[in-house]
Amino acid sequence: MVDRIAKTQYASELRPGTVVNSVFLCADVKVRPTKSGSQFADVRLVDRTGEISLKLWNYSENVAGALAPGAFVKIRNVPVTEYNGALQLSCETAQFGGAITLCSSSECNLADYVPSTVRDVDSMIGEIDNAICNIKPGPIKCLLQSFFGMPEFRGEFMEWPAAVRHHHAYSGGLLEHTTGVLRLCLCAADQYEFVDRDILIAGALLHDVGKLRSYDYDRTHGAATMSLPGVMTDHIVIGVEIVNRRIADLLNGCENKGSCAGPCWTEQETLHITHLIASHHGSLEWGSPVQPATIEACILHHADNMDAQVNKYERTIREMLGTGDGQCRYSEHVGKMVWAPPGSFEDDRS
Numbered sequence: 001m002v003d004r005i006a007k008t009q010y011a012s013e014l015r016p017g018t019v020v021n022s023v024f025l026c027a028d029v030k031v032r033p034t035k036s037g038s039q040f041a042d043v044r045l046v047d048r049t050g051e052i053s054l055k056l057w058n059y060s061e062n063v064a065g066a067l068a069p070g071a072f073v074k075i076r077n078v079p080v081t082e083y084n085g086a087l088q089l090s091c092e093t094a095q096f097g098g099a100i101t102l103c104s105s106s107e108c109n110l111a112d113y114v115p116s117t118v119r120d121v122d123s124m125i126g127e128i129d130n131a132i133c134n135i136k137p138g139p140i141k142c143l144l145q146s147f148f149g150m151p152e153f154r155g156e157f158m159e160w161p162a163a164v165r166h167h168h169a170y171s172g173g174l175l176e177h178t179t180g181v182l183r184l185c186l187c188a189a190d191q192y193e194f195v196d197r198d199i200l201i202a203g204a205l206l207h208d209v210g211k212l213r214s215y216d217y218d219r220t221h222g223a224a225t226m227s228l229p230g231v232m233t234d235h236i237v238i239g240v241e242i243v244n245r246r247i248a249d250l251l252n253g254c255e256n257k258g259s260c261a262g263p264c265w266t267e268q269e270t271l272h273i274t275h276l277i278a279s280h281h282g283s284l285e286w287g288s289p290v291q292p293a294t295i296e297a298c299i300l301h302h303a304d305n306m307d308a309q310v311n312k313y314e315r316t317i318r319e320m321l322g323t324g325d326g327q328c329r330y331s332e333h334v335g336k337m338v339w340a341p342p343g344s345f346e347d348d349r350s
Helices: 121-133 139-148 151-159 173-191 197-206 228-253 267-279 295-320
Strands: 019-033 039-047 050-057 072-083 086-092 100-103 215-218 223-226 327-331 336-340
Touching (some): 121 173, 173 197, 173 295, 295 336
Antiparallel strands (some): 019 039
């Protein structure tokens, strides 16, 4: 039996001057030119708590070509530095094989390295189930049950990231983001008049369903990439197609068709659901083919954007928090300076 390498340092704990002796998972490698004409490798190293950039100067593929996404990278005695407010590790490529080596996946516990939601997955999927349960019997409830009642869909939805790089870009991120949007929408439904609560719940739960096909997710390596359909059509178009196809399937062969209290899908209901998915980015320049035209679409757009943006701050603060005084630092997630207060988050929040 192979002895596992103990993970003793995590990305969220690193500070300027920290000497790193730990293993990280390589999530991405980009070779870029320097101003002097040489090349360097910008390597994104991750573990379950966050990420840090490794710069390999005077890059040579002959020396470090084995460093690729999915590789486990052992760092020895390399100090953390700070550049433009971001933490990084910096080495010459010639140090590959010394300060930087690769180790076998069998020597590592994958759970230490794959970025994942810190929230309780069972609790979040329970919130979704409860929201669906509280919808009145009829086509909306049937539609949602046809998705979340399927074990294969359910398992994939609980595991998938919500993005390749930006918000909720980790295992369970799609579930976490969807639950966050659902909570905000439920609050808004209680706050404002003229809101169709059931339609809004459906929009909250299905607005990003297209991401299951627009991203390829390698759970073994914790790496998400854009799929060909995602590049060619985007998750919004894919989501509209998935939901409309499911509605057509229900119209043609729903086993509950005779027991519903009211009529099955109407053209207006189908358009309303389609509009929620199509408009949830809010504006044309943000990728929505149409702008919100209903009160439910307005609420969904702002709930979606709020949850996505706050997650960037949350991840930044999580990576910056220490036990001393608060600090202000540039965040690559947010794209601006972010203040992190003293103290720490509890990792088991639901």
